Amino acid sequence: MILTLIAIPILMALLNLGRWNLGLRRIILTIGALLMLALSAALAVRVDHQGAVTAMNGSLRVDALSAILLLTVNGAAAAAFPYSGGYLEELSVRQAIAPREIRRFSILLPLFALMTTLVPLLNNLGLVWGAMEAATLAAVFLVAFYRTEEALEAAWKFLIITSIGSLIGLVGTLVFFSAAATIAGPETYAGWTALLSLAPRLSPGAITFGFTLVAIGYGTKAGVTPMHTWMPDAYSRAPSPVCALLSGSELSCAMYIIFRYVPIAERCVGHVFLFHLLGGIGLATLLVAALFVVAQREYKRLLAYSSMEHTALMLLGVAFGGPLGLFGAIWQLMTHAFIKSAMFFGAGNILLRYGTTDMEAVKGVLSRMPVTGTLWLICTAAIVGAPPFALFGSDLSIFGSAFTHGHRVIGALTVLLLAVIYIALFYWVVRMVYGEPAPMPEDGVASRDAGVWSVAPMLCLAVLALALGLVLPGGLRHLLEASASLMR
Amino acid sequence: MAISQGATFCAVTFLITVFGVLGSARFEPCIAAYAAGSLMLGGYAILISLATGYGHLGVVAALTILVKAAAIPFILIRVVRRLGTATEGHLQIGAAVSLIIGAILTVIGYAVSGRFAPGLGSFYHSGLAAGISATLIGMAFVAMRRQALMQLLGLLICENGTLMIGLAIAPDLPLIVEFGVILDVIVAVVIFAGLALSIHEVYDTTDTARLSNLRG
Numbered sequence: 001m002i003l004t005l006i007a008i009p010i011l012m013a014l015l016n017l018g019r020w021n022l023g024l025r026r027i028i029l030t031i032g033a034l035l036m037l038a039l040s041a042a043l044a045v046r047v048d049h050q051g052a053v054t055a056m057n058g059s060l061r062v063d064a065l066s067a068i069l070l071l072t073v074n075g076a077a078a079a080a081f082p083y084s085g086g087y088l089e090e091l092s093v094r095q096a097i098a099p100r101e102i103r104r105f106s107i108l109l110p111l112f113a114l115m116t117t118l119v120p121l122l123n124n125l126g127l128v129w130g131a132m133e134a135a136t137l138a139a140v141f142l143v144a145f146y147r148t149e150e151a152l153e154a155a156w157k158f159l160i161i162t163s164i165g166s167l168i169g170l171v172g173t174l175v176f177f178s179a180a181a182t183i184a185g186p187e188t189y190a191g192w193t194a195l196l197s198l199a200p201r202l203s204p205g206a207i208t209f210g211f212t213l214v215a216i217g218y219g220t221k222a223g224v225t226p227m228h229t230w231m232p233d234a235y236s237r238a239p240s241p242v243c244a245l246l247s248g249s250e251l252s253c254a255m256y257i258i259f260r261y262v263p264i265a266e267r268c269v270g271h272v273f274l275f276h277l278l279g280g281i282g283l284a285t286l287l288v289a290a291l292f293v294v295a296q297r298e299y300k301r302l303l304a305y306s307s308m309e310h311t312a313l314m315l316l317g318v319a320f321g322g323p324l325g326l327f328g329a330i331w332q333l334m335t336h337a338f339i340k341s342a343m344f345f346g347a348g349n350i351l352l353r354y355g356t357t358d359m360e361a362v363k364g365v366l367s368r369m370p371v372t373g374t375l376w377l378i379c380t381a382a383i384v385g386a387p388p389f390a391l392f393g394s395d396l397s398i399f400g401s402a403f404t405h406g407h408r409v410i411g412a413l414t415v416l417l418l419a420v421i422y423i424a425l426f427y428w429v430v431r432m433v434y435g436e437p438a439p440m441p442e443d444g445v446a447s448r449d450a451g452v453w454s455v456a457p458m459l460c461l462a463v464l465a466l467a468l469g470l471v472l473p474g475g476l477r478h479l480l481e482a483s484a485s486l487m488r
Numbered sequence: 489m490a491i492s493q494g495a496t497f498c499a500v501t502f503l504i505t506v507f508g509v510l511g512s513a514r515f516e517p518c519i520a521a522y523a524a525g526s527l528m529l530g531g532y533a534i535l536i537s538l539a540t541g542y543g544h545l546g547v548v549a550a551l552t553i554l555v556k557a558a559a560i561p562f563i564l565i566r567v568v569r570r571l572g573t574a575t576e577g578h579l580q581i582g583a584a585v586s587l588i589i590g591a592i593l594t595v596i597g598y599a600v601s602g603r604f605a606p607g608l609g610s611f612y613h614s615g616l617a618a619g620i621s622a623t624l625i626g627m628a629f630v631a632m633r634r635q636a637l638m639q640l641l642g643l644l645i646c647e648n649g650t651l652m653i654g655l656a657i658a659p660d661l662p663l664i665v666e667f668g669v670i671l672d673v674i675v676a677v678v679i680f681a682g683l684a685l686s687i688h689e690v691y692d693t694t695d696t697a698r699l700s701n702l703r704g
Contacts, residue, residue, distance in 0.1 A: 126665030133672045140679050144686065152687050159680065160639055164627055167646050170669070171623065171653055178657035209603060 001046070002055040002062065002121060005039045005070075008032050009117065012110035016103065022092070025106045026085025026453070032110060033074070033081035036117065040070040048475050048482075058191065059123060064482035066120035068330055069256045072337045073116040075464075076248030079338075079457035083345050084109060084241040086453025090352050091239075105145060109245075112138040116249040120256060123191040125173050128257060133166050135250055136221065143238040143246075154230075154237035161230040165220020169257075172213030176264070179206040192260055199267035208273060211265040214258065215277060221254035223308040224315070225285045232292070235304035236357060240348025243300065244341035247307045252337045255314050259330070262318055263487050275319045279410060282315035290417045294424045298357040300347050302428060303340065306383060309421050310336040313398055316414055318487070320401040326484035328397030334480075335390040335465060339382045342461035346376035349450040349458075350432075359428055364437030369449040373433050375458045380429040382465045384422040390468040492611050495535045499618040502528035502652065503594065506622045506645055510590045510629065511583045515568045518641055519561050522648075525622075526556035529648055529655075532615055536659050539611065544663040545655070551670050556648065560677050567637065567681045571688055581632045589632070590625050597621030615656035622649030636684040640677070647673055 012032035016025055044067040046053055052063040062070065088102055115135035122128045136159075144155035179202045180195055199207075220227035235243045266274055289308040296302045310332060317329030349372045354362045366373035382389035395418070402411030449455070468476075505525030509518045530553035537545030581589075597620035601613060626646025630639045651669070654661055 124662070124665070126661065127668055130665070130668030130672055134675070137672070137675050137679055140683065144683065147686065147690070149690055152683065152690055156636065156683060156687065159676075159683065160630060160643065163643050163676065164630065164646065167623065167643070167650050170650050174650070174654045174658050174661070177654075177661055181658055181660055205603065 001039060001043055002053065002060050005036060005043070005117060006114065006121070008036050008039070009110040009114035013107050013114070016106040016110070019099070019103070022085065022089055022102060025102070026082065026089070029081040029085060029106060029109065033078040033113070036113065037071075037074045037078040040067075040074040043067060044071055044479060045475065048479055054123075060121045061123035061191070061193070062121060063486060064479045065256070065259065065330070065486050067479055068334060068483050069120040069252060070117065072252050072334045073113070073120070073249040075334075076245065076252075076337045076341045077113045077116075079341055079345070079461050080241045080244045080248065081109065081113075082453055083244070083348075083457040084239075086451055087239060087241050087348055087352075090451065090454065094352065101145065104141065105239075108138050108142050109241075112142065112245060112249070116245075116253050119253040123193070125176060125192065125195070125260075128260075129166070129170055129173050132169075132218070132221065132253055132257065133163075135253065136162050136166065139242065139246060139250065142242040143234050145239050145242065146237070148237075151237045154233040158230045158234040161227060162221055165217050165227050167217070168213050168220070169217025172210045172215075172217055175206055175210030175213065176202075176261070179203050179210065195264055196267070199264045202264075202268045204269045207265055207268040211261055211269075211273075212277060214261050215281060218254045218257045219281065219311075219315075222251045222258075222311040223285070223304070224281050224311060225288045225308075228285070228288065228308055231308065232301040232304040235307070235344075236298055236300040240300075240344045240351065243303070243347075244344040247303070247344065248337035248341040251307060251311065252333050255311065255333055258315075259318065259333075259487055266488065271321055275321065275407075277319075278315045279319035279407075282312045282319055283410065283413065285309075285312035285315070286414065286417045286421075290420045290424075293421045296424075296428070297359055299359050299362070299428065299432065300344075300351070300357050302359070302425065303343055303347060306343075306421070306425060307336075307340060309418070310340070313395070313414075313418075316410075317394075317398040317401065320398065320405055320407055320411075321488075322401050322405055323481070323484055323488075324397050324404065325401030326487045327480055328394045328401060330480055330483045330487075331397065332391065332394035335394060335468065336383075338461045339379055339389070339391060339465050342379045342458045342465070343376070343383055345454065345458045345461075346372055346379060349454050350376070352450070359432055361438070362432045363435035365433045368437045371449050371455050372458070375455070375462055377429065377433050378462050379458070379465070380426060382462065382469075384425055385418075388469045389465050391465070392469060393472070491535050491539050495532055495539070495611060496614040498528045498532040498535060499614040499652070502532065502648075503618045503621060506625050506649075507587060507590055509641060509645060510586045510625065513583065515637060516565065518638070519564045519568070522564075522641060522644060523557045523561040525645070525648055526552060526560075529652060530557060532652065533655055536612075536615075536655055540659055542659055544666075545659060547663060548655075548666045551667070552651070555670055555674055556644075559674065560644065563677055563681055564637070564641075567684065570685070571637075586629075586632060589628055593624040593628060594621040597624055612656040612659075615652050619649045619652030619654075619656060622646070622652060625649075636680075636687055640680045640684065643680075644673075644677070 015028050047067045054061045115131045118131040140155050140159050144151050180198050183201050223231040289305045292305045314329045314332050317325045385391040385395040502525050505521045508521030512518050530549045533545050533549035598617045601617040601620050623646050626642045629642030
């Protein structure tokens with residue numbers, strides 16, 4: 001089953017090598033992504049029933065935490081792939097895109113999905129690094145898709161800053177390797193599980209250093225301060241389905257890798273170190289996100305800073321620790337990926353109609369695009385963690401963990417900064433959604449709401465966010481709890 | 489003894505090539521210095537392989553020399569030729585200042601190398617210290633240069649430094665990991681080069697100072 005999961009995106013990429021029209025590519029991408037999601041779900045059920053599943057002599061391994069990430073990345077992809085088809089179609093009505101560009105886009109998309117699927121599957125920290133880096137490389141041309149000055153600038157910044165981040169992460173990985181090598185043979189320490197069992201005997205000095213590098217290095221891809229500067233640029237200039245994948249899949253993968261290192265560091269050097277490091281990084285990131293959300297003028301950049309805020313919350317959840325904090329962090333990882341993807345879909349639909357990312361210039365979305373506008377408003381409520389949406393539960397778990405572990409000041413500060421971000425986010429979105437729309441040329445394209453392919457993925461994700469907030473299925477809850485206990 | 493001296497020689501020469509890149513304003517000497525540094529990295533891998541008996545390091549050395557001392561410099565030289573004279577490096581931060589920054593980072597590299605992997609034999613220490621210094625200098629180089637290709641060279645130096653650290657502190661790293669890293673690097677270079685050419689097409693320069701539309 002694991003090997004089939006890897007084969008599907010490869011097959012999708014190969015099929016898209018052909019010179020088909022967009023309609024066929026869209027069907028290939030949609031069916032492939034849905035199959036990947038179905039297989040991930042089947043794997044998750046199996047892990048829930050019988051524990052970790054392995055393949056290829058243990059080189060590939062799925063446990064509860066990797067099952068959660070598989071569901072997350074493939075859930076986001078299952079929405080983003082059909083949306084991409086709709087987005088490209090609407091885009092080609094408005095401006096000329098060479099078939100070559102569409103072909104490259106639809107080949108790179110499944111390759112990106114392949115890499116983000118390999119990250120949770122691989123049971124070797126070195127290879128996980130390779131898969132993460134390859135995902136970034138696949139994303140570069142997706143970010144540069146429009147080939148405008150700004151798109152190229154964003155892609156260049158993305159490449160340079162995340163490459164430095166990943167080299168920092170690689171040095172951190174090497175430090176873990178070397179710490180393990182000094183007490184065990186070369187064959188035994190390559191996997192997460194083996195490294196975890198060695199953790200109490202590793203050199204605390206080396207692990208302190210290595211984990212700091214890992215947190216900053218992989219954190220770069222998740223937008224931690226001060227390595228976040230690529231994020232608003234890439235998110236604002238990349239096509240919206242790519243933003244959804246960067247925020248839904250790549251960010252989640254980076255956080256997952258940090259989560260994997262957490263129990264190793266905790267067993268070796270104790271929780272106080274983790275609290276100081278991740279708490280410090282998380283709080284600084286949250287502060288920067290709050291400042292920029294308040295001062296923001298472009299809605300896609302607004303969403304980028306909102307992603308930073310969620311990265312910060314996940315780190316804070318781990319820093320506060322305990323079953324509640326870890327559960328909250330993992331739950332946040334999953335739900336954020338879904339809802340933020342839906343937000344980017346909405347942003348894409350709006351951008352295609354209004355032709356600008358300037359929030360002052362976008363008014364009356366609800367009256368011009370009733371379906372997109374309504375869904376976008378609902379998704380905004382979901383992303384700020386309003387009850388009854390799923391993010392409400394994860395936010396509450398993280399706050400609960402802060403106060404039960406006696407971190408009152410930091411907990412209160414977190415709540416305060418979140419309140420600022422949420423109020424600002426809502427203020428901007430409400431201003432865009434309501435109000436009188438500026439007169440637009442009635443060319444038959446600009447005046448219509450987005451098509452089914454552009455709206456249905458958004459609707460599915462919004463319904464999912466609501467349903468998961470109302471009822472958390474027993475199996476999923478069990479997997480989340482098992483993941484949280486894997487991180488201790 | 490001879491192997492140990494050889495390893496130190498490779499590590500030190502590797503660091504000197506990094507300074508060679510740091511002190512030059514023109515692309516081609518920079519690329520040549522990078523190729524020479526990669527050769528020294530390959531030599532270091534061979535010596536570690538001889539000293540430890542890890543046969544797979546021989547493969548790592550061969551791959552390093554083939555990819556980093558030959559293929560990547562070849563690609564880079566071709567990109568430079570295609571871009572023509574418009575891309576002659578113009579230094580924002582002069583060679584002298586760059587070299588001083590490099591010297592400071594080298595001192596830092598040697599100072600922190602003890603903390604990195606405590607209890608490491610002196611045999612590996614030269615490689616570790618040179619690796620950390622090169623990684624730091626590479627990062628500084630990316631920040632100090634504005635030319636897209638120069639920034640790429642900075643990243644490549646950084647990556648060479650990382651590999652040197654890896655050879656010094658984790659020589660028994662599984663081959664597949666090293667293979668993955670090298671594969672990532674070559675893909676990255678191709679993507680970088682493609683992007684640099686696109687930037688040149690759109691902006692008529694690869695000076696990244698022109699890339700300043702996105703703020704805040």
